[in-house]
Amino acid sequence: xxxxxxxxxxxxxxxxxxxxxxxxxxxxxxxxxxxxxxxxxxxxxxxxxxxxxxxxxxxxxxxxxxxxxxxxxxxxxxxxxxxxxxxxxxxxxxxxxxxxxxxxxxxx
Amino acid sequence: xxxxxxxxxxxxxxxxxxxxxxxxxxxxxxxxxxxxxxxxxxxxxxxxxxxxxxxxxxxxxxxxxxxxxxxxxxxxxxxxxxxxxxxxxxxxxxxxxxxxxxxxxxxxxxxxx
Numbered sequence: 001x002x003x004x005x006x007x008x009x010x011x012x013x014x015x016x017x018x019x020x021x022x023x024x025x026x027x028x029x030x031x032x033x034x035x036x037x038x039x040x041x042x043x044x045x046x047x048x049x050x051x052x053x054x055x056x057x058x059x060x061x062x063x064x065x066x067x068x069x070x071x072x073x074x075x076x077x078x079x080x081x082x083x084x085x086x087x088x089x090x091x092x093x094x095x096x097x098x099x100x101x102x103x104x105x106x107x108x
Numbered sequence: 109x110x111x112x113x114x115x116x117x118x119x120x121x122x123x124x125x126x127x128x129x130x131x132x133x134x135x136x137x138x139x140x141x142x143x144x145x146x147x148x149x150x151x152x153x154x155x156x157x158x159x160x161x162x163x164x165x166x167x168x169x170x171x172x173x174x175x176x177x178x179x180x181x182x183x184x185x186x187x188x189x190x191x192x193x194x195x196x197x198x199x200x201x202x203x204x205x206x207x208x209x210x211x212x213x214x215x216x217x218x219x220x221x
Contacts, residue, residue: 008148031207042112042198042212043151088150094158095141095166096208100150 002026006089006099013107018076020102022089027070029091034063034074037086037101046087047074081106111135114199114213121189122221129184129216131199139202140182141210142166142174144195151198157182189220 003025012018024032030051035043049056049063049072056063062075072091076083084106089099112133121127131140139158143151143166153166155174163174171193173185186193196217200210 004150006150033208035210040214042214043200043210044212045209048207048209092208094208095153095156095164096210097153097167098143098151100148 002092002097004089004091004097004099006087006102008100009103009105011105011107012079014079014081016079018074018079018083018104018106020074020076020087020089020104022072022074022099024070024072024089024091024097024099026091026097027067029093031091032063032065032072033090033096034061034072035088035090035098037088039085043088076104079104079106081108112199112201112211112213114197114216116216117214118217118219120219120221123190125189127186127189127218129197129199129218131182131184131213133180133199133201133211135201135203135211136179137201137203137211138179139204140176141200141202142172142182142184143198143200144168145198145215146195154184154197186218186220189218191220194218194220 033048034046036046060077064073086101090096141156142154157176199213
């Protein structure tokens with residue numbers, strides 16, 4: 001069945017770039033998504049990419065999609081302490097399948 | 109006011125009890141979903157509904173049931189709660205269309221003792 005895999009934890013220093021990686025199995029998804037969950041809150045859509053695109057940039061966020069390898073990444077430039085959260089990769093059509101979530105820790 | 113409201117925010121119950129988690133939305137979306145979140149496992153889909161008369165099982169529907177009472181309301185029931193149903197439960201909505209942008213409630217933390 002469909003599966004989405006992420007590493008569980010990433011620690012970076014404030015000001016550095018963060019790269020969160022994701023692999024998925026369902027190649028039929030039209031869009032792939034990144035959601036952010038702050039402590040005590042629900043998930044919020046951060047950004048998404050159309051499956052025919054290789055890259056999407058949105059201010060400090062860059063999404064890279066390698067469809068051949070079924071690999072999605074999220075790069076956060078100039079990471080701030082406010083970026084500390086859990087980041088979820090998701091894909092699907094009609095219903096979303098989420099990865100395990102990557103906890104991003106930003107050290108001052 | 110929140111667009112997707114879940115009640116209660118927290119619930120502690122005992123094994124064997126029947127409980128209901130409720131979700132209501134003011135976004136006018138047709139599609140509604142129930143997910144559970146467990147540490148290290150991410151979010152897993154329990155049930156989803158694309159319309160008032162439409163109910164579909166997700167990855168982990170065993171032990172759960174749902175009711176779509178109206179376009180705006182989607183409730184999740186645990187008929188006989190067990191400890192491994194202790195989790196954080198999220199309701200989400202989305203509009204029709206190719207982009208599956210989900211809007212989440214704040215979650216219900218359920219503990220089954």
